Each structure stands twice: as structure tokens, then as C-alpha cells.
Amino acid sequence: MVTAIILVETQLGTLMGRRSVLNTLSTMASLFDPAVKEMLWEKIGDNPEIDRDRFDHKVYRKSDWAYRELMAFLEHARAEKFDPVKVKGSFAGAMGIPQFMPSNIVELARDGNLDGRVDLFDHADAIASVASYLKQHGWYPGIDRAAAGKVIYHYNHSQRYVETILNISDKLKA
DSSP states (O other), rough: OOHHHHHHHTTTOOOOOOHHHHHHHHHHGGGGGGHHHHHHHHHHHOTTOOOOOHHHHHHHHHHHHHHHHHHHHHHHHHHTTOOOGOOOOOOOOOOOOTTEEEEEEEEHHHHHHHHHHOOSSHHHHHHHHHHHHHHTTTTTTOHHHHHHHHHHHSSOOOHHHHHHHHHHHHHHOO
């Protein structure tokens, strides 16, 4: 299951994103500022698919979430002594081989190679971290397919993602 997740997330660590995690999270968090929010609304407000109330609600929710992720990212950078400016990730700010959001790192990431650091760009740490994530969300030896699907859903809230991971895992076992 871990291999299937890492395969889908980053093609086993070969495609981890090209966007600055710091810039991505900072930009989303900045939408909390009324001037920034207004500037964005002026650019997209003529879209008939979104009204002002829905826009305001989504921006507030997203900026609050992004701020918490940004703080977790900066704390992880400080603890692990790396330059946050250099870290690349996904369009949403997920990073490393397992594409963890920063808020998951403190609680769920593990030092798989036992070098005293948690580096999600290292395969051993990524593997141990995904296993830790799954275990924390209810994985256990001999888990049935339906229960496994519920655990995987925590990793990515998409039923298509869950089915993809389960099917790839079946093929890897064969």
C-alpha cells in the first residue's frame, strides 16, 4: 500500500512538484488581508459560477488553513535546519516523496533511515512516514479492502484516489 501511494503521489519520488512551498502557502494565507482579497475578487468577480458570499467564505476558510500550514512548514524548516525558500512541492503546498502537507509532518512523519532527521525527500523517511500515516488512521495487519479504503481516504479525500491505490496495490501483490 505504501508503494502504491508513493507511486501515485510522485512516481516513486521522480515528480515532487516545482512550486515553492513557501510562496504557495504564503500566497494563500495572504488572502486573509482585505486588500488582497478585494484585488482577487476584482479579477474573478465577473465569473457567474461564484457569488460574493461563496467567495468570501471560501477565501476565509482557505486562508486560515494556509496560514496554519505555513506555520507548520516554517516550524519544520526550523527544527530540521533547512532553507524553506528552496523547498519545492505541489500547487497546494504538499511536499516530499509522500506529498505530505506540513501540518502532518510533526505528528506523522518518521525518521526511517535513523539519521536523526525527518527528510520527506529521502525514500526511507518517506516510506516510514506513509506507514506511520496509515497506522495512525487505522491501518492494521490483515485489514480488509473496505476498511483499507477508509484509511486511504484520509490520505486523499477522493474515492477515485482510493480505488486507484487499492487497484495498484492489488497489482503489486500479484
